[in-house]
Amino acid sequence: MPNPDGSIDELASLRSDMFRFARLQLRDDASAEDAVQEALAAALSGQKQFNNRAQLKTWVFAILKNKIIDTIRERIRSPGTAIAVDEIPEDAYDDLFNEKGFWQEDARPSSWGDPESSFSSRQFWQVFEICLTRLPENTARVFMMREMLGFETEEICKELAISPTNCWVVLHRARMGLRLCLDERWFDSENRDA
Amino acid sequence: MLNCKQAAMLMSQGMDRELGMMQKMGLRFHLLMCGGCRNFGKQVEFLRQSCRKFTQQDN
Numbered sequence: 001m002p003n004p005d006g007s008i009d010e011l012a013s014l015r016s017d018m019f020r021f022a023r024l025q026l027r028d029d030a031s032a033e034d035a036v037q038e039a040l041a042a043a044l045s046g047q048k049q050f051n052n053r054a055q056l057k058t059w060v061f062a063i064l065k066n067k068i069i070d071t072i073r074e075r076i077r078s079p080g081t082a083i084a085v086d087e088i089p090e091d092a093y094d095d096l097f098n099e100k101g102f103w104q105e106d107a108r109p110s111s112w113g114d115p116e117s118s119f120s121s122r123q124f125w126q127v128f129e130i131c132l133t134r135l136p137e138n139t140a141r142v143f144m145m146r147e148m149l150g151f152e153t154e155e156i157c158k159e160l161a162i163s164p165t166n167c168w169v170v171l172h173r174a175r176m177g178l179r180l181c182l183d184e185r186w187f188d189s190e191n192r193d194a
Numbered sequence: 195m196l197n198c199k200q201a202a203m204l205m206s207q208g209m210d211r212e213l214g215m216m217q218k219m220g221l222r223f224h225l226l227m228c229g230g231c232r233n234f235g236k237q238v239e240f241l242r243q244s245c246r247k248f249t250q251q252d253n
Contacts, residue, residue, distance in 0.1 A: 058250065061250070100197055101197030101200060102197050102198045102199075103198045103231075108233075109231075109237060110233060111233055112233070112236070115237075115240045116240075119244075119247055147245035147246075148245050148246075148249045149249075153211060164211070167210070168206070168207045172206035172207065178241055179234070179237050182237075183237075
């Protein structure tokens with residue numbers, strides 16, 4: 001067997017994690033499926049030995065990330081790909097500020113305490129994924145290209161043919177949305193429970 | 195002087211490009227006085243960290 005690293009069950013669960021991750025980035029089941037297939041095939045055909053499942057997972061996810069980047073690049077190069085950058089309207093977060101542009105009393109960011117301690121919580125990652133999914137498609141794409149796939153901002157602008165200013169604006173709105181979502185759905189309820 | 199809306203935008207931009215000297219100074223001055231924006235800054239930094247963690251899938 002080429003798979004000393006785990007049972008078929010473990011591989012199946014790894015596969016489903018990979019699929020969720022790819023779908024989040026690509027927002028399309030068919031391309032996500034393709035990326036996962038290719039990444040798994042590449043990972044398992046290699047002669048690399050893994051001491052444990054965590055190592056295997058890190059390895060296949062690194063391959064998957066590259067497959068996703070390839071897919072995004074192909075898509076962008078195909079003609080007719082126009083990226084709408086104004087999915088989140090300019091005034092979307094205006095309610096958070098007063099007329100002078102200072103935080104409203106109830107919107108002023110309060111401390112998240114020791115947020116890193118959430119990393120070990122399974123529920124946190126579920127909420128995190130929900131919040132990412134709630135971002136509009138292209139906003140999420142730009143954000144994930146930047147923060148998950150490690151594109152430089154200039155490269156995103158160039159690839160998507162948008163101006164740097166637009167790029168910064170989209171990234172900022174994505175962060176505003178994600179921050180607010182985590183604040184409401186995770187850190188706020190966490191504090192309430194405490 | 196910067197307001198919070200501008201400061202938040204600059205903090206976010208600072209994660210994607212090098213800010214100008216004046217922008218950095220203005221931001222530092224604002225943060226000195228504004229706890230809400232200091233929290234905001236930590237939180238967007240945490241978002242970046244979470245994304246890295248999420249991609250490594252070692253959770």
